[in-house]
Amino acid sequence: MHLCLYDNWERQLRQFTPLRQDWVGLYCCGPTVYDYAHIGNLRTYLFEDILRRTLEFNGHQVRHVINITDVGHLVSDADDGEDKMEKGSRKAGESAWDIAEKFTSAFKADLLSLNMLPPTIWCKATDHIAEQIDFIATIEQKGYTYTTSDGVYFDTSKQNDYGYLARLNRDGIEAGIRVELGEKKHPTDFALWKFSPANEQCQMEWDSPWGRGFPGWHIECSAMASKYLEPWFDIHCGGEDHIAIHHSNEIAQNQTCHGTRLANHWMHGYFLQIDAGKMSKSSGDFLRLQTLIDQEIDPLAYRFLCLSAHYRSQMNFNWDALEAAQTALGRLRETYFALP
Numbered sequence: 001m002h003l004c005l006y007d008n009w010e011r012q013l014r015q016f017t018p019l020r021q022d023w024v025g026l027y028c029c030g031p032t033v034y035d036y037a038h039i040g041n042l043r044t045y046l047f048e049d050i051l052r053r054t055l056e057f058n059g060h061q062v063r064h065v066i067n068i069t070d071v072g073h074l075v076s077d078a079d080d081g082e083d084k085m086e087k088g089s090r091k092a093g094e095s096a097w098d099i100a101e102k103f104t105s106a107f108k109a110d111l112l113s114l115n116m117l118p119p120t121i122w123c124k125a126t127d128h129i130a131e132q133i134d135f136i137a138t139i140e141q142k143g144y145t146y147t148t149s150d151g152v153y154f155d156t157s158k159q160n161d162y163g164y165l166a167r168l169n170r171d172g173i174e175a176g177i178r179v180e181l182g183e184k185k186h187p188t189d190f191a192l193w194k195f196s197p198a199n200e201q202c203q204m205e206w207d208s209p210w211g212r213g214f215p216g217w218h219i220e221c222s223a224m225a226s227k228y229l230e231p232w233f234d235i236h237c238g239g240e241d242h243i244a245i246h247h248s249n250e251i252a253q254n255q256t257c258h259g260t261r262l263a264n265h266w267m268h269g270y271f272l273q274i275d276a277g278k279m280s281k282s283s284g285d286f287l288r289l290q291t292l293i294d295q296e297i298d299p300l301a302y303r304f305l306c307l308s309a310h311y312r313s314q315m316n317f318n319w320d321a322l323e324a325a326q327t328a329l330g331r332l333r334e335t336y337f338a339l340p
């Protein structure tokens, strides 16, 4: 029997055929570690855990990579606003490095509580600054960059099929633009390297051929996925919110550098809704796994609840459904342990 997986690049179910004999590459975009993960984030990692187990069940050896974004992810996708790590640091009164360490450990503990398999490789953005600088330098050599007063940008107009993953209508975006473009040439252009603000010491900044600063968010995934899985591997995953910007930009970077769309299959986990809205950290009020544990919910009851909805459908969270999942899980365990 063949394994078929839905691919967001082709927008259809496709038979899964590994690109290599010996291993299957699976890259999952990881957390930005400036705060705890909320249970909506964790739903995406649960989907990825099930996917990995499915691949292994089908006899594949999976090389599974999760990155830790510990630098340079700005609060706004428009490449402005504050650095999330610096913001988290100020809020907690601890250094950005300590914040990253603390929330990375908390994230790994959540995955364990939910019985997820640890990835083959964890990789941190701050451990791969040189790889990111090399990647940007190649994009620059190919003529796809321009520099403004605040950073080095990718010129999306140079790529004919930019945004294909999201089926972006670039002309429509250009025509309907209401946001302030600043020095960017096109609304879809994005930062590859951001300069540190003048007369201000950032906690996380590095020297580069373009000036002192820090990498844009998207470049770390292109650089680390290409390093650990090669520039053309099997499956790239993330949350549905990554399709339009983050993953479209990863693909643009790889097409420029390596002529590939990075992964053969693009798969996305859908949101958890709460009170008919997306659960989000920026709203400040979100549910952590610990919140459920404090209410005497077994973390595996949350895993059980997530398994009751298809990963490609939005799921509504409510406490009644979670308690029902806990009861059902308890019955399942009783039955299992009563087996002769």
Ligand SMILES: [Zn+2]
Residues within 6 Å of the ligand: 028, 029, 030, 221, 238, 246
């Ligand atoms: Zn990513």
